[in-house]
Amino acid sequence: MSRSLRFFTPATHPSFLKPALPTFYRRFPLTFSSNRVLVKASSDPNPHILVSGNGAGSATSACVLLSSIEVDAVTETELKENGFRSTRRTKLICTIGPSTCESEQLEALAVGGMNVARINMCHGTREWHKRVIERVRRLNDEKGYAVAIMMDTEGSEIHMGDLGGASSARAEDGEIWTFSVRAFDAPRPERTINVNYDGFAEDVKVGDELVVDGGMVRFEVIEKFGPDVKCRCTDPGLLLPRANLTFWRNGSLVREQNAMLPTISSKDWLDIDFGIAEGVDFIAISFVKSAEVINHLKSYIAARSRDSDIAVIAKIESIDSLKNLEEIIQASDGAMVARGDLGAQIPLEQVPSAQQKVVQLCRQLNKPVIVASQLLESMIEYPTPTRAEVADVSEAVSQRADALMLSGESAMGQFPEKALSVLRTVSVRIEKWWREEKRHEAMELPSVGCAFSDRISEEICISAAKMANNLEVDALFVYTKTGHMASLLSRCRPDCPIIAFTTTTSVRRRLNLQWGLIPFRLSFSDDMESNLNRTFSLLKARGMIKSGDLVIAVSDMLQSIQVMNVP
Ligand SMILES: Nc1ncnc2c1ncn2[C@@H]1O[C@H](COP(=O)(O)OP(=O)(O)OP(=O)(O)O)[C@@H](O)[C@H]1O
Ligand SMILES: CC(=O)C(=O)O
Ligand SMILES: [K+]
């Protein structure tokens, strides 16, 4: 077997700096054949080769890293320092914006525990987002992080224009403002706002209430004049670029016009093509109304990107999405409780119960769920959160959501790293408290697969998770090619962390969104005995586990549960 080889020089490979090669490198003699070096005896598709030479530029022997294993640098450090039981289970997402788009800022977030970087196509140009993606990828490649990328579509709900470059505009009580479907030449005329929806002037009626960003500012429609709608400000406040607009008549949301808007606009399709070309890990779809659009997008992605498997996340942020909740979640690869827009479409007091319902349903249907928006809103301006915000974060963690998301706090706030650190410390504390109190909620986990073998996998995971809790094991190991078995274990929310071994980097990045999973990339075989022995020695060599640790292992290939102490 001959392969193309990547050579590491002492300067670029840290292992050379160690006094002795780690045990998982084995020395092989080299065979030379017309400029090519042949190394036999490695089954790894990408063997790491360390070459030693005679000092005159010619290699005499090679050390092959028999099975390279990849885990992100942050997790590795955490595991070494604190052991398995105290690792964070709740995953963290940061929206990237002007406050966090430089490489050093992105790295600070990666070190601070960012599992997924979200880019919001509502803002910035494709070139801007492309640069962010490139920076994240470079950090992953060069520094060993495994930050996944989520692209969020703009969607086509009604929103204001971009204020002609101004970062905000203030509307005072009683002022008359014009909302118009006309596009204006710069500079924007005073007290005039452009609206993105062509039917706007036809659809609103005199007397309607115009609500900006779910209530940050309110207007009353007083006169219609061709494409212009004159409104009086009734609740003063700050207008932000592209702020969402809803209008209300006799106390209820006017929705007819929204039904006319496509969930995925023509601009969204271009953004989706961009996301596919860039190989993002997740695409989050705004203002989903039905399962149909998710199915449509999934088949589009499947036809466009055969080798990469992009997960589609349904954003629950409209009345229609709540009406068709179960079928939407069923069709998607995950869901987001997008409380910002949701709170503009349903009364605010209904948002907490909607959140709980979505989180529970996702877990039952085995789909990862994200709780998003305003978790630490005050930290956009202040270095410390309000007590109410900490309570909100705690509630989402107690609900066992897979992931929490920062929006403005990380995109344009003054304290992105501090906000992330609050999410991290609150998550770890609340998770620990749950384990100590032994408050395993007995959630009914219905069967999700159709085939009998899927049902077996589900039963194995439920039993393995239960055994892990009762025996107080140190970790669950799962060997999974597609990631499915890992997600089934995650769904059980066991007390110990789940070490998920998977063969591809893309599955590994995707698993980064799911509760309690510590994903490793490792090439493994169908022989569980040898997989286990290899993983034990690899993890031991890196100081991540030690002899005597109690482990339960399950795998995609072999439907069994193994309980053992690390030799
Ligand atoms: N790429 C970006 N460029 C500039 N500003 C950004 C960018 N991404 C986010 N922001 C800023 O951060 C704020 C919060 O981001 P967030 O992603 O929550 O957007 P949003 O406008 O509230 O829309 P959505 O409903 O999609 O979340 C935005 O209102 C915007 O001011
Ligand atoms: C995240 C998002 O889109 C919202 O909260 O509206
Ligand atoms: K969006």
Ligand SMILES: [Mg+2]
């Ligand atoms: Mg939204």
